[in-house]
Amino acid sequence: DIVMNQSPDSLAVSLGERATINCKSSQSLLYSFNNKNHVAWYQQKPGQPPKLLIYWASTRESGVPDRFSGSGSGTDFTLTISSLQAEDVAVYYCQQYYSTPYTFGQGTKLEIK
Amino acid sequence: QVQLQQSGPGLVKPSQTLSLTCDISGDSVSSNGAAWNWIRQSPSRGLEWLGRTYYTSKWYNDYAVSMKSRIIINSDTSKNQFSLHLSSVTPEDTAMYYCVRARPACDYWGQGTQVTVSS
Numbered sequence: 001d002i003v004m005n006q007s008p009d010s011l012a013v014s015l016g017e018r019a020t021i022n023c024k025s026s027q028s029l030l031y032s033f034n035n036k037n038h039v040a041w042y043q044q045k046p047g048q049p050p051k052l053l054i055y056w057a058s059t060r061e062s063g064v065p066d067r068f069s070g071s072g073s074g075t076d077f078t079l080t081i082s083s084l085q086a087e088d089v090a091v092y093y094c095q096q097y098y099s100t101p102y103t104f105g106q107g108t109k110l111e112i113k
Numbered sequence: 114q115v116q117l118q119q120s121g122p123g124l125v126k127p128s129q130t131l132s133l134t135c136d137i138s139g140d141s142v143s144s145n146g147a148a149w150n151w152i153r154q155s156p157s158r159g160l161e162w163l164g165r166t167y168y169t170s171k172w173y174n175d176y177a178v179s180m181k182s183r184i185i186i187n188s189d190t191s192k193n194q195f196s197l198h199l200s201s202v203t204p205e206d207t208a209m210y211y212c213v214r215a216r217p218a219c220d221y222w223g224q225g226t227q228v229t230v231s232s
Contacts, residue, residue: 040218049211049222050160061220093160097217101177102150104160 002026002096006105012113019081021108023094028074029057031098038098041070041079043090044107050093054079086112115139117212117223125206125230131199135212135223142188142195143168148215151186151197154225155208165215166195202230 003026013019029038037057042050052061054070057077067082081088089112094105121133135149142149148167154160164176166186176184180199188195199206207230212223 038217042219049225050219051222052218052220055218055220095160095219097215097219100162100165100175102152102162102215102219104162106159 001101002029002098002103004094004096004103004105006092006094006108008108009106010109010111012111013081013084014113015086016083017113019084019088019110021079021092021094021110023072023077023079023105025075025077025096027098029077029096029098030074037073037077038096039070039072039077040095040097041068042093042095043088044093045090053092081110084110084112115214115221117214117221119210119212119223119226121226121228123227123229125202125228126232127203127230128201131197131202131206131210131228131230133197133210133212133226133228134194135196136192136194137214138193140214140221141190142166142193143190145169146216148217149186149188149195150213150215150219151210152213152219153208153210158208161208163197163199204230206230 005024007022039057041054044050058070091107116138118136125131148165150165151163183200185198209225213219214221
């Protein structure tokens with residue numbers, strides 16, 4: 001199975017500041033057949049299912065604010081929130097859909113400093 | 114707008130079978146390019162993919178190896194739904210269960226069903 005390792009486990013950032021979450025996979029998630037990284041990022045708030053933010057490592061899902069961005073390739077990926085808003089407090093997960101079993105990172109809890 | 118509505122019991126006795134159903138609206142269970150998944154979440158195991166069913170000229174199923182002897186995911190095209198059946202449950206199977214559409218990232222999730230395995 002592909003292991004997804006997120007860092008840090010928790011993060012406290014001031015309102016309006018940048019938040020950066022990292023994700024490292026145990027093997028490359030760049031699929032040569034389509035030259036895309038099979039990585040997604042999700043946001044989960046208490047009592048809700050995860051919400052898709054980013055797919056193909058850097059494509060923002062429709063309706064997601066442009067302060068959210070994804071980057072990276074191969075085995076190293078990053079989710080960046082450019083200017084933290086109060087409503088961004090949540091747990092964030094990376095996920096690989098390169099091969100089954102699909103696997104998720106352990107989550108990063110984002111709080112306001 | 115795609116919506117996934119889950120149904121099924123929240124309490125299952127040990128050794129019995131956990132069965133959940135996911136009703137789909139706004140898409141078809143047999144649509145090309147979509148896979149219909151079950152994912153569960155618990156504090157001890159995090160988000161755990163259990164398996165999927167999808168149609169590409171014929172029906173396919175993939176299951177997590179850890180579940181393979183106990184899990185069945187099937188679909189009912191007449192009702193536009195898919196179901197999870199997990200047999201021989203133990204307290205370790207206590208979790209929030211989600212049905213999820215993947216195209217291929219997981220873009221639509223059901224509301225979740227908290228399932229507790231207890232006598």
